[in-house]
Amino acid sequence: MTRRFSISLPDEVAAELDHVDNASAYIADAIRMRRRREATRGVLAGAGYQVTDEGVRRIRERVRTLEARRRASTEADRYEAGQE
Amino acid sequence: MNVRVVLDTSALLAYARLSGLAVGELVAMVEEDGGAALVGVPAASFLAAYAVLDKDERSLLVDLATKIDGVTTILPLLGADAVEVAELDARLGTAGLGHAIVEARRRGSLLATYTGSTVRWELPDGTVLDL
Numbered sequence: 001m002t003r004r005f006s007i008s009l010p011d012e013v014a015a016e017l018d019h020v021d022n023a024s025a026y027i028a029d030a031i032r033m034r035r036r037r038e039a040t041r042g043v044l045a046g047a048g049y050q051v052t053d054e055g056v057r058r059i060r061e062r063v064r065t066l067e068a069r070r071r072a073s074t075e076a077d078r079y080e081a082g083q084e
Numbered sequence: 085m086n087v088r089v090v091l092d093t094s095a096l097l098a099y100a101r102l103s104g105l106a107v108g109e110l111v112a113m114v115e116e117d118g119g120a121a122l123v124g125v126p127a128a129s130f131l132a133a134y135a136v137l138d139k140d141e142r143s144l145l146v147d148l149a150t151k152i153d154g155v156t157t158i159l160p161l162l163g164a165d166a167v168e169v170a171e172l173d174a175r176l177g178t179a180g181l182g183h184a185i186v187e188a189r190r191r192g193s194l195l196a197t198y199t200g201s202t203v204r205w206e207l208p209d210g211t212v213l214d215l
Contacts (some may be wrong), residue, residue, distance in 0.1 A: 032154075033118065036115060036152070036153070036154050036155060037115060037116075039151065039152050039153065039155070040111060040112060040115040040152050040155050041112070043147050043148060043151050043152050044108045044111065044112060046147065047099075047102070047108070047144045047147065047148070048102055049102075049105060049108035051105070051108050051109055051112045055105060055109040056109050056112050056113045056116065058109075059106060059109045059110055059113055060113045060117070062213065063088075063089070063110075063113065063194060063213065066194055066210055066211070066213060067194070069210045070192075070210045070211060073208075073210060
């Protein structure tokens with residue numbers, strides 16, 4: 001089910017919608033992302049965690065390093081399997 | 085389902101006991117990075133952690149696992165995995181760890197843990213995220 005709205009947006013925000021095929025879907029997705037972020041931050045703050053941008057940046061670097069290493073390892077395994 | 089990181093029993097306990105920031109940072113990172121990626125909470129790890137936590141700590145664990153739709157998800161223990169999970173738990177001496185290992189292996193996810201040296205008996209070093 002959907003509801004129809006008439007909304008007003010600042011020019012620079014509305015300009016984003018000039019480049020998308022489906023403005024309604026774009027706005028719905030943005031609202032879902034906002035809700036997801038608020039739920040996440042709410043649960044963490046409610047537990048007493050003060051998550052910082054720096055802390056998130058550090059763990060992201062570590063995760064991406066491991067993921068890149070794993071991808072490289074998988075590709076090497078595939079290459080070796082192809083050579084046999 | 086794209087599970088980017090699996091939390092084991094030690095990670096869930098640390099989160100619920102407020103004894104480390106890393107799990108919170110990890111959850112925030114997955115949320116910020118968007119997409120369809122999730123943080124996986126293996127059901128057996130959840131049960132094992134829940135059993136040893138006090139009432140307030142349990143509440144934090146339940147909120148983490150159930151109140152952030154689209155970021156965290158409980159991974160069910162399949163019947164076909166039950167024996168392997170039981171054997172891993174018995175061998176490693178940590179309740180719930182076996183399910184986390186099985187899920188990380190199957191899904192190609194990282195396993196986030198405070199017991200990396202134990203986990204590395206079963207998983208390659210490159211798949212273990214030490215918290």
